[in-house]
Amino acid sequence: MTFEAALRELEAIVHKLESGETPLAEAIDLYERGNALRARCAERLDAAQARIEAIRLDAEGRATTTPFNAG
Template identity: 40%
Template sequence: MESPDNIKPGELENLPFEVAMEQLEEVVDQLENGEVPLEEAIRLFERGMRLARLCGTKLEHLESQVEMLVQENGDWVKKPFSPEGDGE
C-alpha cells in the first residue's frame, strides 16, 4: 500500500475507494494518537478532510449506479437503489 505522504493532492481522485479509506483510517489513528507535532497534525487533518470528501463522493457516485431487483405484482423490476432513511 502507498503511504499517504507519497501521493500528491491532485492524484487523490485516482485512488480506489478502499485505498482512500485505508489512508483515511491511518490519518485518524495518527491524529488520535496525539503524539504528532502541531504542524504535522494540521497537514494530516487537511489530508484527512480531502480523503473524507473523496470517499463521500465515490460512495455517492456508486450509490447512483446501484440498482435493486424488487418484485412487484409477481414481476421482477429494476429500481434505483435508495438507502433506508435517505428521505428520497
C-alpha cells in the same frame, strides 16, 4: 486512488492524530489531507449508492428508483 486505498490512508491519519504525538503543524496538514480523503470516499460511496438504486428491481422485474437504505 481506490476507495479502499483512500480509506486505509484515512484510517492511518486518524490513528496518528489520535495518538496525540503529532506536532501541531503536521497535525494540521494531516487533518487537511484526511478531510480531502473523507470527501473522496463520500463521493465514491454516493456513486455506488446511485448505481445500486439504478439497478434495483421490483417484484415484477421492473427497475425502480427506491432510495437505497444501508440500515
